[in-house]
Amino acid sequence: xxxxxxxxxxxxxxxxxxxxxxxxxxxxxxxxxxxxxxxxxxxxxxxxxxxxxxxxxxxxxxxxxxxxxxxxxxxxxxxxxxxxxxxxxxxxxxxxxxxxxxxxxxxxxxxxxxxxxxxxxxxxxxxxxxxxxxxxxxxxxxxxxxxxxxxxxxxxxxxxxxxxxxxxxxxxxxxxxxxxxxxxxxxxxxxxxxxxxxxxxxxxxxxxxxxxxxxxxxxxxxxxxxxxxxxxxx
Numbered sequence: 230x231x232x233x234x235x236x237x238x239x240x241x242x243x244x245x246x247x248x249x250x251x252x253x254x255x256x257x258x259x260x261x262x263x264x265x266x267x268x269x270x271x272x273x274x275x276x277x278x279x280x281x282x283x284x285x286x287x288x289x290x291x292x293x294x295x296x297x298x299x300x301x302x303x304x305x306x307x308x309x310x311x312x313x314x315x316x317x318x319x320x321x322x323x324x325x326x327x328x329x330x331x332x333x334x335x336x337x338x339x340x341x342x343x344x345x346x347x348x349x350x351x352x353x354x355x356x357x358x359x360x361x362x363x364x365x366x367x368x369x370x371x372x373x374x375x376x377x378x379x380x381x382x383x384x385x386x387x388x389x390x391x392x393x394x395x396x397x398x399x400x401x402x403x404x405x406x407x408x409x410x411x412x413x414x415x416x417x418x419x420x421x422x423x424x425x426x427x428x429x430x431x432x433x434x435x436x437x438x439x440x441x442x443x444x445x446x447x448x449x450x451x452x453x454x455x456x457x458x459x460x461x462x463x
Contacts, residue, residue, distance in 0.1 A: 310413060311447045320444055321389075328393065333402075344385060390439070397436055
């Protein structure tokens with residue numbers, strides 16, 4: 230049955246109104262909700278990524294915690310190598326003990342004033358190295374000896390000189406133990422051969438070495454820092 234002109238207009242108008250209602254509902258209700266859902270999903274993905282990162286960090290800490298005893302041993306060894314106090318009495322006794330164990334004679338121990346090696350390092354031009362005195366026989370290359378590396382951060386070097394006598398093999402053994410066995414880090418700065426000793430028949434029975442080394446200190450207490458700083462300026 231054909232509709233009249235007013236009915237057709239009403240139908241067209243109703244369709245337009247319905248389309249407008251759909252558009253209004255989409256832009257004012259559906260679209261914001263979809264945007265909010267997308268934001269929540271993005272935040273959830275970020276949270277999952279952060280949780281995975283934290284879990285990986287926790288796993289690393291757990292693995293490191295299993296090695297805690299090993300790290301403590303390494304820390305103790307490092308602290309013995311670079312102590313926070315001069316400990317000269319203990320170190321001089323260590324030298325005497327090395328002499329006894331290697332059948333050498335350690336004598337004429339002298340200790341010079343400390344040197345702030347961080348200042349020395351700051352004044353050393355880049356690309357230059359400090360001159361060194363070549364070591365004669367029997368210890369031209371002391372086992373474990375390394376070249377000087379500037380130490381920074383308020384570290385002091387204590388200059389210790391001594392005279393050591395014994396056979397060539399015993400002196401080499403002493404130097405090897407000094408560099409690799411006794412716990413304190415030292416740097417041999419000068420090593421020269423002195424007068425040889427002779428027996429009654431005139432045959433050589435030993436050699437005397439004049440040895441100068443540096444033992445390093447990393448003071449942590451203000452009092453120790455002040456004492457070393459004052460002694461270094463004497």
